[in-house]
Amino acid sequence: MNNERLRPVFVISVAAELAEMHPQTLRQYDRMGLVSPSRQGGKQRRYSERDVELLREIQRLSKDGVSLEGIKRVLALENQVAALQARISELSNEVFALRSARQNAGPGRVFAAGTSGDVVSLTRGQRPRGRSQALVIWNPRTK
Structure with missing residues (x-):
């Protein structure tokens, strides 16, 4: 993932506008753990592009009738799938390296x-x- 997308740059009012939500909704989602913005200067929330995309996804799921607890579970499962896909990629690379080393070692x-x-x-x-x-x-x- 591009590190620029993870950089916390938007204050809550700008993030709310970009996500087409009320700032209070963003505060509620933060309290629930749906979105976890960075904190600047102790308390001020700063949102990244990725956070805004996540807010839009939450809004889409909510409009489709998914409860906030359901959304929380969906997001947790999506994170788990992404972590597992990354691990599969790591293991595939490791298997490829081991096979290459074995082939280069010559006959048994x-x-x-x-x-x-x-x-x-x-x-x-x-x-x-x-x-x-x-x-x-x-x-x-x-x-």
Whole structure:
């Protein structure tokens, strides 16, 4: 999200005008936790562009007949979805990086451990020599 949209610049009267609401409505929404403007100089509310967009969304939902408690729940769920989408994106990037690292590491390594405790590195597809009782351990790496 653009940081400029998050910068608190509008006093309550300007934000109310931009959102086409009464300033007292904005105060009520602040008390309910629907919108949380920044505080400048201790008490004076300052609204960002994002806050004004949120006020418009609240107004739209309210006109559609959703109660304020319902709106609060809708907004909480939307925030949760956004956080989960961001986490999915992070995890997808991590999986991509791990897959790239795995592919660049080359083929998986194969080892054989004999009954006497000796460990021999083998190439993929190679078997221990003779009729050995060796235990073969293979770490597959798919591409």
